[in-house]
Amino acid sequence: MKIAIPSEGPDFNSKLGDRLGMSPYLLIVDPESRDFEAVRSPRGSGNGAGMQMVAQIIARQCDVLLAKWCSPTAEKYLSAHGVGIVTGMSGTVAEVLDRFERENLQGHMEKPDVALPAWKMDRRAAMQALQSASRQIMNLLPVMIGVIFLTGLFMAFLSAESLASLFSGGMGWDAFCGACLGSLFAGNPVNSYIIGGQLLEMGISLVAVTAFICSWVSVGIVQLPAEIAALGWKFAALRNASCFVLSMGVSLGIAFFLRFFEV
Numbered sequence: 368m369k370i371a372i373p374s375e376g377p378d379f380n381s382k383l384g385d386r387l388g389m390s391p392y393l394l395i396v397d398p399e400s401r402d403f404e405a406v407r408s409p410r411g412s413g414n415g416a417g418m419q420m421v422a423q424i425i426a427r428q429c430d431v432l433l434a435k436w437c438s439p440t441a442e443k444y445l446s447a448h449g450v451g452i453v454t455g456m457s458g459t460v461a462e463v464l465d466r467f468e469r470e471n472l473q474g475h476m477e478k479p480d481v482a483l484p485a486w487k488m489d490r491r492a493a494m495q496a497l498q499s500a501s502r503q504i505m506n507l508l509p510v511m512i513g514v515i516f517l518t519g520l521f522m523a524f525l526s527a528e529s530l531a532s533l534f535s536g537g538m539g540w541d542a543f544c545g546a547c548l549g550s551l552f553a554g555n556p557v558n559s560y561i562i563g564g565q566l567l568e569m570g571i572s573l574v575a576v577t578a579f580i581c582s583w584v585s586v587g588i589v590q591l592p593a594e595i596a597a598l599g600w601k602f603a604a605l606r607n608a609s610c611f612v613l614s615m616g617v618s619l620g621i622a623f624f625l626r627f628f629e630v
Contacts, residue, residue, distance in 0.1 A: 369395055369427060369431075370395075370431045371424045371427070371429040371432045372434070372464070373408075374460050375391060375392070378460070379401075380461065381394075381459060382459055382460075383458060383460060386435065387417045388420060391408050392405050392406065393405075394406075395429060398468065406427075417441060425448045430450065432445060432450055432452050432453070434453070435454065506596065538619060541578070542614075545575035546611055546614040549584075550586040573618075581610075581614035586607050
């Protein structure tokens with residue numbers, strides 16, 4: 368009987384590895400004699416390290432894998448070769464072995480073709496995660512309601528005619544104004560296409576309309592408080608500033624592209 372255990376070190380006192388491909392070692396253990404072999408992981412081989420460890424488990428004819436987590440792909444190949452899998456383990460290698468035997472799972476060792484039950488979920492940890500997620504949702508809810516309310520006000524009181532008065536026809540100014548205008552709104556991108564079509568019919572330049580649509584779908588000043596609350600102010604500020612500049616760049620690029628082909 369052989370048990371495979373991914374490990375952070377080459378002995379029983381080592382901590383259990385998080386996953387096959389990222390663990391430095393794979394211990395092949397005889398649970399009766401406690402003799403073991405420490406197999407060095409080929410982590411330098413990139414994404415294929417996990418499957419190489421799976422191949423090592425199969426080649427050494429292991430009957431059981433004890434791990435913290437096992438990918439569906441690895442589980443598929445191991446199960447197909449009669450290797451039982453127990454996940455959800457934690458602690459040192461010695462603690463994992465003792466826990467495995469203490470929970471009276473030895474009966475499954477003699478039947479490697481029978482899928483071993485997954486380790487029981489930690490209900491306390493699950494409840495803590497649920498409570499944490501609920502608190503985050505409740506903290507964001509007032510901000511999201513405010514975003515919806517402000518967006519409705521913008522859509523109701525700013526008509527296409529009033530927006531058209533902002534543009535002068537200069538490419539740089541129109542790109543800047545279009546990007547600023549689109550940044551003030553947040554909503555379904557289809558709405559930006561409708562307003563953009565109306566602006567084109569009123570004679571607004573394609574540069575302004577392109578910048579408007581690009582910033583509408585990528586920049587959101589109105590929804591900035593919600594984004595800051597969820598992702599942090601540094602990320603939110605950098606993302607919005609980058610998208611604002613890119614909106615202008617895209618609009619000017621399209622204008623030059625069309626002008627080049629018109630010539």
